[in-house]
Amino acid sequence: MDSESRLRIFIYARIVVSFLFLASTVLMIFQDPATAEDQLQMGLVRLMAFSFIFSAISHFAIKLPKYLFFVTYLQTIWDLLFVTVLLLFTGGISSPYSFLYLLSIMNAGVLLGRKEALYTASLCGILYGAIVDFHYFGLLSSIGLYQDDAQQIGASHVFYTIFLNLIGYYLTAFITGYLYERARESEDALRDKTVDYEELHRLSMTIVSNVESGLLTITPTGNIRVFNRYAEELTGICQAEVYDxxxxxxxxDIADDIFNLSTDAAREFKYIAKSGDTLILGYNAVHFTDLNGDPAGIIINFKDLTSIKQMETALKKADRLAVLGEISARMAHEIRNPLAAMSGSVQLLSEQGSIADNDRRLLAIVLREADRLNTLITDFLAYARPTSPHKERIVLRSFIEDTTTFLSADKRFKQVSISNHVPAHLIVQADANQLKQVMINLLHNAADAMPNGGRVELEGRYQLSGSEGFQKAPVSVITVSDTGAGINPVTAVHLFEPFWTTKPDGTGLGLAIIYRIIEAHGGTISSESLPEGGCRFTIMLPL
Incomplete structure (x- = not known):
């Protein structure tokens, strides 16, 4: 128990005793009005009234921490004054209340310690000795303590009384101080060994609230109890709403299987957030018990794995495309050499004057197709072995305006409206020629997806990108959205692979080249079908 609590109990006890004395005195006066004329009785009443008022003031004073030490010392001083005045009211040397000094010493020892108890014992001896001596030599006759009453006791008896009281005071101070020190040491030792459950509770709640994963607990009946901050941010539901x-x-998706899940099993499930995004969450569950060992519920720990899964998919695709690109590049070189020889031979033949017109037309077809095949190989080599980008600062809005102006003469865009919503301040770090090739290819694809006309919207922004639990980096985001037919799931799987195309006259290298260019810039590109129709390509480039 701390010093403030001991002081508060001591003050409460004094208030109760003073109140009971005053109440009993008032009741006695009410029953026998003659007692109100007794001067001694009324003096005691005033003394107890002062004691009650002083205790009440002390009670309010200890609420101010800066006055706690002062109020504690004041209690001991008041006790000494109270007992001294009480002895003067009740006969001085013959008063039966001299033992109350012992209580004052004990209170000082409990409230202040051993040293203060010894000081208080000395003051008690001085005060009591002064009362006895003044009474014996007739210095207190003015307040009704006459010399004759004291001298009838005898000098030796007076000296003996003072001596015994002094011995009692110091013994009381020593014993009280000793017991107080032992009690304080025991309290300190117990405090060191006792688990501070309140502190542990605060610590556990802080850990639960700030851990970088979702944490919730459910009862054996499946009702939610704990729902930490990560879970609130992920679901958009606060603890108060989800409790019980x-x-x-x-x-x-996990409610049916959670009670049958083994403690070492880690599983995944899909969760549709309030924003409409589909998230992939990984989770595991641990059963816990109460103090009696009975099942108390389950702790579920979960984490948003969406970004990690997307990274895994992108890495697998990148590995597959890299292998395919390397093999294809070698094949392209092997094809290009004999193709050049064939093309040269056909040109020599076509220059012969003896060739018939029909044969000349056939040779022209061969040359044209050879040139087309050579162009295809050139494009493929650009995909397989892209040129390292020479990055520069590009003001994206004006850059896109120049690109759309360049494409305005293309008949595919006659019924297509292009909206440039890129902020004027947005700047990207990229190779201007390669980025222009990316934007032209994406806009061509958008126009091809809308043969009957439609709308293309280009947007840009800055954002932080990265997986949960990792340090996120700022990136520039460019999106190209159209109102075409969208992308079916089968096409989405092979979208950036070379030679995969849904166009009758397509080569299947446009998006593959875009992918390699963005990859060479250290960025990412992804696609998605929009709920309202059409598709959106999202490019992220590091700043």
């Missing part, structure tokens, strides 16, 4: 809610209303 069945798990089926928050995570229905």
């Amino acid at each position: 809610t069945p798990l089926t209303q928050v995570f229905p």
Whole structure:
């Protein structure tokens, strides 16, 4: 128990005793009005009234921490004054209340310590000795303590009384101080060994609130109890809303299997956030028990794995494309050499004057197709072995305006409106020629997806990109959206692979080249079908 608590108990006890004395005195006066004329009785009443008022003031004073030490010392001083005045009211040397000094010493020892208890014992001896001596030599006759009453006791008896009281005071101070020191040492030792459950509770709540993963607990009946900050941010539901809610209303995909899940199993499930995004969450569950060892519920730890899964998919695709590109590049070189020889031979033949017109037309077809095949090989080599980008600062809005102006003469864009929503301040770090090739290819694809006309919207922004739990980096985001037919799931899987195309006259290298250019810039490109129709390509370039 701390010093403030001991002081508060001591003040409460004095208030109760003073109140009971005053109440009993008032009741006695009410029953026998003659007692009100007793001067001694009324003096005691005033003394107890002062004691009650002083205790009440002390009670309010200890609420101010800066006055706590002063109020504690004041209690001991008041006790000494109270007992001294009480002895003067009740006969001085013959008063039966001299033992109350012992209580004052004990209070000083409990409230202040051993040293203060010894000081208080000395003051008690001085005060009591002064009262006895003044009474014995007739210096207190003015207040009704006459010399004759004291001298009838005898000098030796007076000296003996003072001596015994002094011995009692110091013994009380020594014993009280000793016991107080032992009690304080025991309290300190107990405090060091006792688990501070309140502190542990605060610590555990802080850990639960700030851990970088979702944490929730459910009861054996499947109702949610704990729902930490990560879970609130992920779901958009606060702790107060979800408390005691069945798990089926928050995570229905895991509610049926959670009680049958082994503690070492890690599983995944899909969760549709309030924003409409589909997230992939990984989770595991641990059963916990109460103090009696009975099942108390399950702790579920979960983490948003969406970004990690996207990274894994992108890495697998990149590895597959890299292998395919390397093999194809070697084949392209092997094809280009004999193709050049064939093309040269055909040109020599076509220059012969003896060739018939029909044969000359056939040779022209061969040359044209050879040139087309050579162009295809050139494009493919650009995909397989792209040129290292020479990055520069590009003001994206004006850059896109120049690109759309360049494409305005293309008949594919006659019924297509292009909206440039890129902010004027947005700047990207990229190779201007390669970025222009990317934008032209994407706009061509958008126009091809809308043969009957439509709308293309280009947007840009800055954002932080990275997986949860990792340091995120700022990137420039460019999106190209159209109102075409969208991308079916089968096409989406092979979208950036070379030679995969849905166009009758396409080579299947346009998006593959875009992918390699963005990859060479250290960025990413992805596609998605929009709920309202059409598709969106999203490019992220590091700043």
